[in-house]
Structures are given as C-alpha cells and as structure tokens.
Amino acid sequence: MKALQEKIRREGKVLSETILKVDSFLNHQIDANFMLEVGKEFANRFKDEKITKIVTIETSGIAPAMATAVCLDVPLVFAKKTKGSTMDKEIYVSQVKSFTKGIVYHINIAKEFINKQDKILVIDDFLAYGHALLGLKNIIKESGAQLVGAGIVIEKGFQGGGKELRDAGIRVESLAIIERMGKEGIVFQE
Amino acid sequence: MKALQEKIRREGKVLSETILKVDSFLNHQIDANFMLEVGKEFANRFKDEKITKIVTIETSGIAPAMATAVCLDVPLVFAKKTKGSTMDKEIYVSQVKSFTKGIVYHINIAKEFINKQDKILVIDDFLAYGHALLGLKNIIKESGAQLVGAGIVIEKGFQGGGKELRDAGIRVESLAIIERMGKEGIVFQE
Numbered sequence: 001m002k003a004l005q006e007k008i009r010r011e012g013k014v015l016s017e018t019i020l021k022v023d024s025f026l027n028h029q030i031d032a033n034f035m036l037e038v039g040k041e042f043a044n045r046f047k048d049e050k051i052t053k054i055v056t057i058e059t060s061g062i063a064p065a066m067a068t069a070v071c072l073d074v075p076l077v078f079a080k081k082t083k084g085s086t087m088d089k090e091i092y093v094s095q096v097k098s099f100t101k102g103i104v105y106h107i108n109i110a111k112e113f114i115n116k117q118d119k120i121l122v123i124d125d126f127l128a129y130g131h132a133l134l135g136l137k138n139i140i141k142e143s144g145a146q147l148v149g150a151g152i153v154i155e156k157g158f159q160g161g162g163k164e165l166r167d168a169g170i171r172v173e174s175l176a177i178i179e180r181m182g183k184e185g186i187v188f189q190e
Numbered sequence: 191m192k193a194l195q196e197k198i199r200r201e202g203k204v205l206s207e208t209i210l211k212v213d214s215f216l217n218h219q220i221d222a223n224f225m226l227e228v229g230k231e232f233a234n235r236f237k238d239e240k241i242t243k244i245v246t247i248e249t250s251g252i253a254p255a256m257a258t259a260v261c262l263d264v265p266l267v268f269a270k271k272t273k274g275s276t277m278d279k280e281i282y283v284s285q286v287k288s289f290t291k292g293i294v295y296h297i298n299i300a301k302e303f304i305n306k307q308d309k310i311l312v313i314d315d316f317l318a319y320g321h322a323l324l325g326l327k328n329i330i331k332e333s334g335a336q337l338v339g340a341g342i343v344i345e346k347g348f349q350g351g352g353k354e355l356r357d358a359g360i361r362v363e364s365l366a367i368i369e370r371m372g373k374e375g376i377v378f379q380e
Binding site for chain 2 (some may be wrong): 030
C-alpha cells in the first residue's frame with residue numbers, strides 16, 4: 001500500500017534498527033480516515049473469504065480492526081491483556097511474549113464470542129516475531145473456528161515472524177513490509 | 191438514542207445494581223456497524239463545534255472514538271494507561287481512579303498531539319463517577335486546548351459523575367443514561 005509507505009517515511013521515527021515509532025497515526029494518535037483506507041484495503045484483500053469475525057489484541061490493533069470490521073460488515077473481538085472484573089470464567093487464554101516491552105503476558109477471549117462456525121480474520125498493527133499472532137492462532141484453534149488469515153499494517157520483515165507464519169500455511173497480508181531500517185532511513189520490501 | 195437503549199436491554203447483563211456488562215457490542219466484542227451509528231450520533235450532536243480532535247482513553251473508548259473521528263474527519267488520540275517504551279518524555283500525565291477495577295492509574299498523552307489550537311471532543315464508553323473524564327479534563331486544561339464537550343455511550347446516572355461534570359459547565363452528551371438497574375431490569379432516564 002503505497003500511501004502507507006509514504007506515511008511511514010513522512011511521519012515514522014526510526015528509533016533504532018528494530019524500533020519504529022508511528023505514534024502520529026497508528027499507536028497513540030490515530031489518523032481515522034487513513035485507518036479507514038487501511039480497513040478498505042484489508043476488506044478488499046479478503047473479500048472472497050466470507051469472513052464472519054475480526055479478531056485483534058488491545059490496544060493498537062483496535063482501530064485498524066474496527067475499520068476492517070466496518071468495511072466487511074462483521075463484528076470484531078479484541079483479546080484482553082487482563083481479565084476484566086466483569087469477564088466470565090469461560091475464556092480462552094494464551095501466552096504472548098512482547099518484543100517491545102520485554103515481558104510475557106496473557107491474552108483472553110471469552111468463549112461466547114468465537115465458535116467453530118467462525119471464519120476469522122486477525123488484524124494487528126505490527127508483526128515482528130509473530131508471538132501475538134501465534135497466541136491468537138492458539139485461541140482460534142482451541143475454539144474450533146477457522147483462521148482465514150492475518151492483515152498486518154506494518155510488518156518488520158527482518159524479525160522473521162511473517163516468514164514463520166507463512167511457512168506454517170497462514171495467509172499473511174501486510175500493507176507495508178520493512179526489509180531494514182536505520183540511520184539511512186527505511187527500506188521497504190516491494 | 192433509542193436503538194442503543196434497546197441494544198442494552200437485549201444484550202446487556204446486569205451483574206449488580208452498579209455493574210452492567212455490555213461485552214457483546216462495546217467492551218470485548220464490538221458491533222462495528224452499530225458503533226458507526228454511535229459515531230454518527232456524536233458527530234451530529236457536535237457538528238457545529240468545529241472539533242479538531244477526538245480524545246479518549248484506551249481500551250474501550252477507542253471504537254466509539256474511532257467511529258466519531260471518521261464521521262467528523264478529525265484524528266483521535268487515545269490516552270495510554272502505561273507509558274510505552276517508545277513514548278517521548280514530553281507527556282501530560284493525570285491520575286484516574288477506576289470504579290470497576292478499584293485501583294488508581296495514570297493516563298498519559300504525548301504533548302505533541304494536543305495543543306492550544308485544539309477544540310477537543312472527549313469520547314468514552316462509560317461515565318460513572320466521572321474520574322476518567324476529570325483526568326482528561328486536567329490534561330486538556332494543561333495543554334491549553336479547549337474541551338468542547340464529552341460524548342458518552344452509556345452513563346450510569348445514579349453514580350453522579352455526569353451531574354458533577356455538567357455542574358462544572360462541561361457539555362456532556364450521553365446516548366443512554368441509566369437511572370437505576372437491578373433484578374427488575376434497567377430504567378433509563380428519558
């Protein structure tokens with residue numbers, strides 16, 4: 001998605017060879033109408049898949065997931081990183097290792113919101129080592145639903161998660177794949 | 191908003207006289223197209239106010255805020271409950287007491303994303319005692335921006351936050367105000 005590559009170049013801040021900050025349109029401030037374009041793009045790429053539900057992880061996945069859900073006219077479910085006080089005991093839980101935060105956390109989805117009739121599209125803001133996606137994959141497998149694919153806004157190609165997931169047979173559609181980055185700027189995979 | 195009252199009656203679970211669970215369309219699973227209707231309603235109520243930015247708090251505020259931002263064609267900023275590893279040092283911080291979780295937490299907004307030219311509409315999923323909104327109000331005041339008003343999906347009228355904020359001169363537009371609830375069901379303020 002050319003417009004996304006341009007936006008990353010214009011607004012993104014390369015903090016190191018592994019960390020890209022896109023707080024101006026994706027992770028803190030959200031460019032709502034641009035996010036709607038992102039949602040349209042995902043919806044278009046998966047339009048023939050009869051998706052019944054979008055699944056993401058709080059927090060930064062919610063905006064692109066919401067945009068995609070609106071375009072596909074399906075609900076979205078966001079996995080919670082903490083069990084809320086009003087959350088049922090009937091939940092799927094999986095473990096996720098966070099690259100940016102250097103911690104292990106659990107993601108939780110109430111069983112009532114995914115079932116084996118569902119054809120699920122996972123949406124997330126970043127794909128690095130793929131741990132978040134693997135966590136969701138485990139939950140989706142346990143529920144008996146079908147994981148149709150994953151739509152990723154920005155994939156850090158050099159961290160290998162995308163390759164691993166594609167090798168495992170998952171359709172991963174990333175709107176921008178960063179091959180490498182550093183002081184010289186960002187090189188996208190074309 | 192009649193459709194919202196009906197949805198709360200149909201899908202909401204009254205867990206006690208103070209706790210309403212709306213995980214099927216607002217706080218865990220999100221009814222994306224219904225949320226877009228919510229956004230249209232907020233956008234319509236504040237359409238003459240020349241809003242430049244939507245502000246909310248992660249996590250459950252993001253979906254209605256995103257919908258409103260799309261309808262008003264402005265960006266949204268979500269306050270973070272933790273300082274992310276890539277977050278600048280230049281941030282506004284305020285303290286918030288959570289009713290449902292019984293804890294005190296801090297909300298953080300990077301200074302670069304609000305400034306004194308901004309006319310801000312705050313959007314949130316719930317209004318109970320009003321602490322989250324007061325926290326955002328403090329940050330907005332510190333930034334020099336103008337707090338135009340607040341759009342709330344569900345106000346628990348009996349917990350007094352709405353009254354306190356309106357008494358303080360803030361325009362609060364709640365799409366559904368619960369007067370009381372319990373085993374007999376939910377009574378809305380008309």
